[in-house]
Amino acid sequence: MGLFERTGKMALGSRLRLLTAKVTEDAARIYELYHIEFAxxxxxxxxxxxxxxxxxxxxxxxxxxxxxxxxxxxxxxxTVAGLVKEKRNSTDKRRNVAILTTKGIQLTEEIKTQWKDVGAAVESVISEARHNLWEAIQEWEFLLEQKSLLRRVQEQKKLRESQAVQIVSYDEKYQTAFRALNEEWITTYFQMEEADYKALDNPKEYILDKGGKIFVALYENEPVGVCALIKMNDPDYDYELAKMAVTPRIQGKSIGWLLGQAVLNAAKELGASNVYLESNTSLKPAINLYHKLGFNKVVGRSTPYARCNIQMEVRFSK
Structure with missing residues (x-):
């Protein structure tokens, strides 16, 4: 078992297979012990x-x-061993059902004594062990049914990689990236509109000088995502979350979440009571992100964007 001490929990599957092989090997010999031909x-x-x-x-x-x-x-x-046979389902002639043969039924009686002995033997192992493996397996099965090992590894990978993402405030050196990232995102799904060019060509004048903020996500010192907090001249809303774009080359690192959090935290620091946004329902990952950030759907507002078919808001408790 020295290998598993060196590999740690990374070799969980290998160790379980080894244990399964050991139990299965003993099981085959147990059937032989009781003179039962059974796999x-x-x-x-x-x-x-x-x-x-x-x-x-x-x-x-x-x-x-x-x-x-x-x-x-x-x-x-x-079936070859003579324990099972198949026949047509009486209620659905298109389907076969499997049933035990006379030999199979007889075996159920012969094997009961073995089952009783095996059950007692397993109980003896449980009583000698510090941990109840049977209950632990039940618990693991339940937990992995709720969230698979694959999903848990994906989450750990995303968490680790997201720690390498740095969110910084906008600087003029990021203007090209601010436009390029947004243009890349918009033209992938829609068309650039007049309102896009206003903000992307003049971020300082259109966003920063009016009391807004822009955040840039850096991964390995490369700008890979951007998002803006735009001051609104509106009686109902204080700020708008807009111009969020993350390059598709760098995905699965929670960059959108980190940018959204930075924008909302900035809004709170500026004394905002709410933040508004516009999007499109075809962008399901984005809509899911906005929901996770606390946004809810609102209706009845005009928009300068043809691509917008959903409007959302988040309100901060005072």
Whole structure:
């Protein structure tokens, strides 16, 4: 086990496979001990049929958590062994159901003594162990069903990479990037409009000099995302979150979230009671991001953008 001490939890799958192989090897020898010709991998299918009678391949697969091809292969092997047979479903002639043969039914009686001994043996291991593996497996299955290991690794990767992202205030040296990133994003989905050019060509005059702010996301010192907080001349809203763009070359690093947080924090520091934005519902990742940032849909406002079909706001509690 020295390898696993060196690899740590990274080798979880390998260690579980090794444990599974050890238990499966013993299981095969246990069947031999009781003079029963039976493959350990058949057990889940056999148990379901013994307990519930006839079942379709799909029903068995869903119940034991195997793929349909895997169950089909096991059914064929058990059919060759004379334990299972297939017949047409009485309610749906297009589907076959698997049922135990007379030999299979007899085996359920013969095998009960073995099951009892195996159960007692497993209980003895549990009583000797510091941790209850059976309960731990149940807990892990539940937790991984809620959020898979893949998803958890994706989140850790995003968290680690997002820590390499730096959010800085706008400087004139970022003007080219501010325009290029927005133009790249807009032209991917829509067309540039007159209102776009006003802000992108003159960010200092149109945004900064009017009391707004612009933030730039740097990844490895390269500008990869931008977002603006624009002061609104409006009785209902103080500021607008606008001109958010992240290059598609750098995704999955929470850059949009970090920019959005920077803009909202700046709005609060400026004493804003609310922030407004405009978007398009076809941009599902963006809409999801705005919801996570606390924005909610509003209606009944005019917009200078043809591409806008949704307007949202976030209000700050005082």
């Amino acid at each position: 350990p991998k058949w057990f889940p299918v056999f148990f379901v049929l013994a307990e519930e009678g006839k079942k379709t391949i799909t029903e068995i697969a869903n119940e034991i958590g195997h793929s349909q091809p895997s169950v089909s292969k096991i059914i064929k092997e058990m």
